[in-house]
Amino acid sequence: MSKITIPMKRIYFFLTALLISPVVKTQVNIDYFLPKDITYNKEIPTPKQFTGHEVGEWHLTHDKLCAYMIELASLSDRAVWEEYGRSYENRPLGQLIISSPENIKNIEKLRQQHILLCDPQKSAGADIKNMPLFIRLGYGIHGNESSGQNASVLTAYYLIAGEGGKIDELLKNTVVMIDPSLNPDGMQRHSTWVNSTRSLNNNPDPNSLEFNEPWPGGRTNHYWFDLNRDYLMPQHPESIGRLESFYKWRPNIITDHHEMSANSTFFFQPGVTSRNNPLTPPENLELTTEIAKYHEKYLNEIGSLYFTEESYDDFYVGKGSAYPDIHGSVGILFEQAGVKGHLKETPGGLISFPFAIRNQFTVSLSTLEAGLKMKDKLLASQRDFYKDAIIQADKYSTKAFVFTEPSDKGRTSEFIKNMIRHHIRVYKLARDIKQDGVDYKADNSYIIPLKQNEYRFIRSIFEPVKEFSDSLFYDISTWVVPMSFNIQYAAINATKVTTGLEGEEILDPPASEGVLTASENSYAYLFEWNEYYAPKALYRLQNAGVVAKVATDKFVCTDGKTEREFSYGTIMIHASEQNMSSDDLFKLMGSVAKDCGITIYGVSTGATPKGIDLGSNAFITLKKPSVVMFTGDGSNSSEAGEIWHMLDTRFNIPVTMVSPAKASAVNFDRYNVLIITGSPEISPSVIENIITWTKKGGTLIAYGSANTWLSKNKLAQIEFVPEAVPDVKEGIYVNRRSDVKAQEIPGSIFETKLDLSHPLCYGYTRKILPVMKTTATVVKKDPDVYNNPIVYTSDPLLSGYCSKKNAERIKGTPFASVHGDRIISIYDNTNFRAVWYGTNKIFMNAVFFGQVIVSK
Ligand SMILES: [Zn+2]
Numbered sequence: 001m002s003k004i005t006i007p008m009k010r011i012y013f014f015l016t017a018l019l020i021s022p023v024v025k026t027q028v029n030i031d032y033f034l035p036k037d038i039t040y041n042k043e044i045p046t047p048k049q050f051t052g053h054e055v056g057e058w059h060l061t062h063d064k065l066c067a068y069m070i071e072l073a074s075l076s077d078r079a080v081w082e083e084y085g086r087s088y089e090n091r092p093l094g095q096l097i098i099s100s101p102e103n104i105k106n107i108e109k110l111r112q113q114h115i116l117l118c119d120p121q122k123s124a125g126a127d128i129k130n131m132p133l134f135i136r137l138g139y140g141i142h143g144n145e146s147s148g149q150n151a152s153v154l155t156a157y158y159l160i161a162g163e164g165g166k167i168d169e170l171l172k173n174t175v176v177m178i179d180p181s182l183n184p185d186g187m188q189r190h191s192t193w194v195n196s197t198r199s200l201n202n203n204p205d206p207n208s209l210e211f212n213e214p215w216p217g218g219r220t221n222h223y224w225f226d227l228n229r230d231y232l233m234p235q236h237p238e239s240i241g242r243l244e245s246f247y248k249w250r251p252n253i254i255t256d257h258h259e260m261s262a263n264s265t266f267f268f269q270p271g272v273t274s275r276n277n278p279l280t281p282p283e284n285l286e287l288t289t290e291i292a293k294y295h296e297k298y299l300n301e302i303g304s305l306y307f308t309e310e311s312y313d314d315f316y317v318g319k320g321s322a323y324p325d326i327h328g329s330v331g332i333l334f335e336q337a338g339v340k341g342h343l344k345e346t347p348g349g350l351i352s353f354p355f356a357i358r359n360q361f362t363v364s365l366s367t368l369e370a371g372l373k374m375k376d377k378l379l380a381s382q383r384d385f386y387k388d389a390i391i392q393a394d395k396y397s398t399k400a401f402v403f404t405e406p407s408d409k410g411r412t413s414e415f416i417k418n419m420i421r422h423h424i425r426v427y428k429l430a431r432d433i434k435q436d437g438v439d440y441k442a443d444n445s446y447i448i449p450l451k452q453n454e455y456r457f458i459r460s461i462f463e464p465v466k467e468f469s470d471s472l473f474y475d476i477s478t479w480v481v482p483m484s485f486n487i488q489y490a491a492i493n494a495t496k497v498t499t500g501l502e503g504e505e506i507l508d509p510p511a512s513e514g515v516l517t518a519s520e521n522s523y524a525y526l527f528e529w530n531e532y533y534a535p536k537a538l539y540r541l542q543n544a545g546v547v548a549k550v551a552t553d554k555f556v557c558t559d560g561k562t563e564r565e566f567s568y569g570t571i572m573i574h575a576s577e578q579n580m581s582s583d584d585l586f587k588l589m590g591s592v593a594k595d596c597g598i599t600i601y602g603v604s605t606g607a608t609p610k611g612i613d614l615g616s617n618a619f620i621t622l623k624k625p626s627v628v629m630f631t632g633d634g635s636n637s638s639e640a641g642e643i644w645h646m647l648d649t650r651f652n653i654p655v656t657m658v659s660p661a662k663a664s665a666v667n668f669d670r671y672n673v674l675i676i677t678g679s680p681e682i683s684p685s686v687i688e689n690i691i692t693w694t695k696k697g698g699t700l701i702a703y704g705s706a707n708t709w710l711s712k713n714k715l716a717q718i719e720f721v722p723e724a725v726p727d728v729k730e731g732i733y734v735n736r737r738s739d740v741k742a743q744e745i746p747g748s749i750f751e752t753k754l755d756l757s758h759p760l761c762y763g764y765t766r767k768i769l770p771v772m773k774t775t776a777t778v779v780k781k782d783p784d785v786y787n788n789p790i791v792y793t794s795d796p797l798l799s800g801y802c803s804k805k806n807a808e809r810i811k812g813t814p815f816a817s818v819h820g821d822r823i824i825s826i827y828d829n830t831n832f833r834a835v836w837y838g839t840n841k842i843f844m845n846a847v848f849f850g851q852v853i854v855s856k
Helices: 007-022 045-052 062-075 103-104 107-118 149-159 166-172 183-194 237-249 282-301 353-373 375-395 410-419 453-463 533-544 584-596 637-649 660-665 684-695 704-710 733-741 803-808 837-852
Strands: 079-088 091-098 133-139 174-179 254-259 266-268 330-337 345-346 348-354 398-404 427-429 434-435 438-440 445-449 489-495 502-505 516-518 524-527 549-550 557-558 563-566 571-574 599-603 617-620 627-630 654-659 673-677 699-703 746-752 767-772 789-799 814-820 824-825
Touching: 007 746, 045 149, 062 079, 062 091, 062 149, 062 183, 079 375, 091 149, 091 237, 091 348, 103 107, 103 166, 107 237, 107 375, 133 149, 133 237, 133 353, 133 375, 133 516, 133 654, 149 174, 149 254, 149 330, 149 353, 149 524, 166 353, 166 789, 174 353, 183 617, 237 410, 266 282, 282 330, 282 353, 282 375, 330 824, 348 353, 353 375, 353 571, 398 438, 398 453, 410 837, 438 489, 445 502, 453 803, 516 584, 524 584, 533 571, 533 584, 533 837, 584 837, 599 673, 627 637, 637 654, 654 660, 654 837, 660 684, 673 704, 673 837, 684 699, 699 837, 704 824, 767 789, 767 837, 789 803, 824 837
Parallel strands: 133 174, 133 254, 254 330, 516 599, 627 654, 627 673, 673 699, 699 824
Antiparallel strands: 079 091, 091 174, 266 330, 345 348, 398 445, 398 489, 427 445, 427 502, 434 438, 524 571, 524 599, 549 571, 549 617, 557 563, 746 767, 746 789, 789 814, 814 824
């Protein structure tokens, strides 16, 4: 083997090139980032003067980042800080609003004048030429994609300290809103990790602790949710506040700064144009493409590589770059190769944190220039979007959607609350109508007319879609919101008279008022399980020491005059069995009914005119759930987070989260429900302990991906249906990935059929239930016919993408099964993104009623 010698001089040259290469720079000063064509006001502190370190030297923590923004607002007449919310961990969510001093003085007037553009009744007289453009720069919704948040201080400094005609012109014509950290809790986790594991000498080895955050990482929020999927029907304070602020300010451009894998370059939108949401008007793509020219120019100037029109898309409208597009604004996604540390080795070479920050800052500046140059066009486009919405609504065949869910006031109220949050106008139905065989009664039904400002968004969340021009999706392929809430709804078309159907407008969601219909000396109390918040009520009672029983069969009760039928799952509290006075019990029942919004009935006898009597063995005494869940290496943080969030925030049920690494020290006898997600790394002896524990009466819930783990560890026999074989067509090499992906299920809605008498289905009033399916995993039914209470129907696709082969594989297979007595498999996601209120009850039934399931 010959040895190649390189002259010393050439090695020196190579090393020097490495050190000054823009992607490798780690020791920089602010001149590395800032444009040279303007001067800066010395009175305004640079980020380093305020935080004590240079941008990119350390990761900013959230408190420092916010403090800098607030400091700039206090020092400058160009800016105000507006807080719009608090994260779960009580960190401020806010934006630094920057414009000329004159505009800042009149900011409320400018805002009011601006938002009229989104009201077609009032937008005709808008003097667009004399109005500023509103631009919102949003950084780091994924908390560990930190080049964005760290770039935000540069953007703020540039706009506030910058001097001269160029800055003055920009600030006179634009209002820039810097939202420096869209996910404060995730950012704090990540910044603390990378700073605390960083060495004095940057070590770029990807095996280093610095690049390997502990489970669950900083991407998500406090409850481990991906906030960049939460804009559709926001469930978290971060997005609820942000959406409120969106409607308050109606920015024309919204940027969304992310990071992708370290072995990439830089991405800016447009993404894959064939996958744009068809309800977004084509003008939106034209504007995005025109704005992209500015990013191209700015990134060329600093010599950074980039790509566009690939990989990402704006199909799912619940993402940060897509929801603006369906609301008359332009959302722009940026993706920078992520360092996730300070200097990292990649197959393409070293990449430094300052380099990543500089790219994010540079496209912030190109966005501002695009906004300035395209100001009038963008303002006019926003106005025309809403004018056009009304014209399109007039032409469209569907005129309104009606909905009702009389058996569940809690779920109905949550549904309406979510509509109103999106400025969708909801009205009481003025008179009874029948549509598609369903009675919509005026006293419990509502109507949403399509002829209103958010026409496009309403169609997007109400209309099922089964036809697609592409079989690939960056995210889910459908999100029919009434299906996710399991709300009965129907489209009303022009042939049905729609005038006179709108009653009073609902401005506040109807509070689901609880009622106690009982006397103080009731013999027993009863409440039905169909209300969404029934589990909250039951847990509260059990936690107060009340002994409660569940009805495993139907019965009828009478108060002497009227008869009322009670279904499977009704909860019965027998007064004389309780360890409290009848007065105290009565008071407790009243407060539980009120706080949980449920109706509790009192009865004066144990005898029933029909069905089981209250002393029947078909009433089974329930143990209070004591829940433990594996959370740590191997568990699925998103599934575990959805469960934690639901139990904690909606039902007030504590869950003990145990790291799989510590599981051998846990005495499972303390718990009666064990939840497993993903593939937790636990030892064979712990698995033995779990098997013994289930035999003693514990309920094991294997959720989603954990069913593969369950089967592998022989806790249950699960037979998987073989995967669909991709259609290779002519076997064109470049299509190999898309051929495989066409057999995936990106998130589609399917119809299932329920056995209403099974404990997993207690509380459901209809046999048909829409469910969300997010994987192509399909299993065969459990051989015991009573163990498959929820199965896909014979033609199950309700909305979304599904290949013909997968549709065949799915039909008639179980959504959930029981193995033996108390090992419950939920094969897909009942708690998807916290918006599947309709299927949450299946999960809660597993928690409360797993204990009463018996094999034949
Ligand atoms: Zn991201």
